[in-house]
Amino acid sequence: MGANRAYHHGDLRAALISASFDLLAEQGLQRFSVAAVARRLEVSSAAPYRHFPDRDHLLSAVSAAAAHDLNAAILAAADAAGDDPAERLAATAGAYVRFVTRTGAGLPVIYAAELYRVTDDARREHTRTLMTTMLELGAATATRSYEETVLLVEATIAVAHGYASLYAEGFFARNDSTVDAIAGRAVEAARTLNPGRT
Amino acid sequence: MGANRAYHHGDLRAALISASFDLLAEQGLQRFSVAAVARRLEVSSAAPYRHFPDRDHLLSAVSAAAAHDLNAAILAAADAAGDDPAERLAATAGAYVRFVTRTGAGLPVIYAAELYRVTDDARREHTRTLMTTMLELGAATATRSYEETVLLVEATIAVAHGYASLYAEGFFARNDSTVDAIAGRAVEAARTLNPGRT
DNA sequence: GTCTATACTCCGATAGAC
DNA sequence: GTCTATCGGAGTATAGAC
Numbered sequence: 001m002g003a004n005r006a007y008h009h010g011d012l013r014a015a016l017i018s019a020s021f022d023l024l025a026e027q028g029l030q031r032f033s034v035a036a037v038a039r040r041l042e043v044s045s046a047a048p049y050r051h052f053p054d055r056d057h058l059l060s061a062v063s064a065a066a067a068h069d070l071n072a073a074i075l076a077a078a079d080a081a082g083d084d085p086a087e088r089l090a091a092t093a094g095a096y097v098r099f100v101t102r103t104g105a106g107l108p109v110i111y112a113a114e115l116y117r118v119t120d121d122a123r124r125e126h127t128r129t130l131m132t133t134m135l136e137l138g139a140a141t142a143t144r145s146y147e148e149t150v151l152l153v154e155a156t157i158a159v160a161h162g163y164a165s166l167y168a169e170g171f172f173a174r175n176d177s178t179v180d181a182i183a184g185r186a187v188e189a190a191r192t193l194n195p196g197r198t
Numbered sequence: 199m200g201a202n203r204a205y206h207h208g209d210l211r212a213a214l215i216s217a218s219f220d221l222l223a224e225q226g227l228q229r230f231s232v233a234a235v236a237r238r239l240e241v242s243s244a245a246p247y248r249h250f251p252d253r254d255h256l257l258s259a260v261s262a263a264a265a266h267d268l269n270a271a272i273l274a275a276a277d278a279a280g281d282d283p284a285e286r287l288a289a290t291a292g293a294y295v296r297f298v299t300r301t302g303a304g305l306p307v308i309y310a311a312e313l314y315r316v317t318d319d320a321r322r323e324h325t326r327t328l329m330t331t332m333l334e335l336g337a338a339t340a341t342r343s344y345e346e347t348v349l350l351v352e353a354t355i356a357v358a359h360g361y362a363s364l365y366a367e368g369f370f371a372r373n374d375s376t377v378d379a380i381a382g383r384a385v386e387a388a389r390t391l392n393p394g395r396t
Numbered sequence: 397g398t399c400t401a402t403a404c405t406c407c408g409a410t411a412g413a414c
Numbered sequence: 415g416t417c418t419a420t421c422g423g424a425g426t427a428t429a430g431a432c
Contacts, residue, residue, distance in 0.1 A: 012415080030228055035407055044417055046410080051415090055408065108367050154370070155357075155387050162360025169306050172352070189353050193390055210397080233425055242399055247427065249397090 013051040015041055020062045024104030028168070029112070034058060059112060060120040066105035067126035071133050073099050078137055085140035086194045089152075092137060093160035093190035094183040100164040101179045107161055141194055152194060159189045211249040211259075213239055218260045222302030226366070227310070232256060257310060258318040264303035265324035269331050271297050276335055283338035284392045287350075290335060291358035291388035292381040298362040299377045305359055340394025350392060357387045 019040045023032055034055050035045045052058040077095035078088040100106035110127060138153040139146075163186040166172060172182060217238045221230055232253050233243045250256040275293035276286040298304035308325060336351035337344075361384040364370060370380060 033407060034409090045407085046418085047416055049409065107364065107369060111367060111369055113368060151383065155383065158360035158364060158384075158387065159353075159357050160360070161364055162356035162358070165363055166305065166356060166359055169309060170311060171305060171309055185349065185353065186356075189356065189391055192393075193387055195390075231425060232427090243425085244400080244428080245398055253426070 012041070012043065012047065016048055016051060016058060017061055017065050020058065021066075021103045021105055024062070024109060025102060026104070028104060029109055032059075056114050056118050057120070059109075060115050060118045060123050062105060063110050063112065063115055064120060064123035064126045066103060066110050067123070067130045069103070070096070070099050070105075070110070071126065071130045074130075074133055074137075085137070086142075086191065089137045089141055089156055089194060090187050090190040092134065093156055093163075093186040096157070096160035097164045097167065097183040097186045098179060100168060104168070106164055107157070108165075155193045156190045159193065160186050163189070210239070210241065210245060214246055214249060214256060215259050215263050218256065219264075219301045219303055222260070222307060223300060224302070226302060227307055230257070254312050254316050255318070257307070258313050258316045258321050260303060261308050261310065261313055262318060262321035262324045264301060265308050265321070265328045267301070268294070268297050268303075268308070269324065269328045272328075272331055272335075283335070284340075284389065284394060287335045287339055287354060287392060288385050288388040290332065291354055291361075291384040294355070294358035295362045295365065295381040295384045296377060298366060302366070304362055305355070306363075339392055353391045354388045357391065358384050361387070 016037055019037050020032070023037055023040060027036075034048050037058070038045045038048050048058060052061065073095045074092045077091040081087045081091035096106070110130075115123070134153045134157065135149060138149040138156070141149075141152065143149040143152055163182050167177070167179070167182045214235055217235050218230070221235055221238060225234075232246050232250075235256070236243045236246050246256060250259065271293045272290045275289040279285045279289035294304070308328075313321070332351045332355065333347060336347040336354070339347075339350065341347040341350055361380050365375070365377070365380045
């Protein structure tokens with residue numbers, strides 16, 4: 001995306017998306033606002049509206065970027081997990097937990113209800129790619145039908161999201177509850193959920 | 199809870215809590231506001247403040263009621279599941295999915311971050327009871343240590359919350375995605391996560 | 397115990413200067 | 415392309431009448 005010249009220090013459009021991630025990671029979707037993002041970048045509250053027509057279009061761009069980055073994180077985690085298909089799928093649960101903790105932009109942001117009004121081809125493509133990646137990783141395991149694959153992938157996503165969401169919410173407030181520990185538990189659970197393992 | 203006389207039609211305090219559940223179920227925590235609850239009961243926006251000093255105290259009362267009701271739903275589901283300890287624990291995942299769908303007041307409401315400021319003995323007791331119930335159901339299964347029990351219970355809660363949260367978010371937007379179907383998948387996943395089953 | 401009215405704050409969004 | 419200024423709307427909370 002051709003970086004547009006001139007703002008405080010460069011490309012405000014990209015900076016807005018990046019700052020949105022930071023805000024989401026620190027405060028969650030509840031407290032997300034265009035004004036807060038602008039404040040964080042020390043630009044006026046009107047400046048964002050030169051780059052996005054309204055709040056939902058900014059969120060849509062954040063969603064697209066999140067889907068893209070999450071897809072990359074998932075592929076990297078799968079590759080790092082080796083060749084065993086079950087192991088590769090399970091690794092995505094850990095990648096999801098880490099991604100949400102780092103960016104605050106998990107599935108509730110990527111598939112936020114308010115975005116259904118917004119037509120955004122980039123977003124559509126990136127979310128599609130993300131789902132394709134998951135289904136391919138699922139299909140590579142010992143599932144016997146498409147329906148079975150979908151259910152396995154959904155279960156994997158559900159555990160990952162459950163751990164990530166509860167962690168973000170502060171539910172695991174014990175001493176040893178680091179991101180790594182929670183991500184590890186998510187991977188372990190995802191592994192267990194796959195019936196096709198040895 | 200001595201039902202205070204006189205308001206539109208009775209006990210406004212209780213009505214506020216009840217209407218809060220409805221609002222949460224329909225719109226989620228994001229859109230929860232004292233004003234919206236008042237509107238729903240057709241009382242003025244000032245009326246709630248005669249019963250709760252501020253928004254967080256109302257939410258705290260909702261949290262306490264939710265913890266109490268969820269505990270009851272979980273115990274009922276466990277009993278309906280029979281005698282097998284693993285089956286009883288797994289059934290709680292289904293009960294959680296149904297409860298969240300019906301009331302909108304799941305763990306993010308019960309353990310909402312803003313409530314840490316609020317001292318509320320009823321809430322404290324009900325959340326404690328809820329956790330005790332889960333840990334006892336976990337301990338009855340073939341776990342070998344307290345730490346193992348905690349991890350099993352956490353995993354059960356994580357899948358349940360993952361399915362419930364994604365369902366509420368509209369993620370499972372397929373034709374066959376009824377509450378019953380999702381609750382069933384949560385139970386199945388919870389069952390699989392318990393290593394102590396035959 | 398509830399109402400009306402009001403003060404304050406924050407956000408979304410627009411108009412117009414530069 | 416960003417700023418200042420501003421409007422309108424919604425929410426939290428309080429004051430004072432009844």
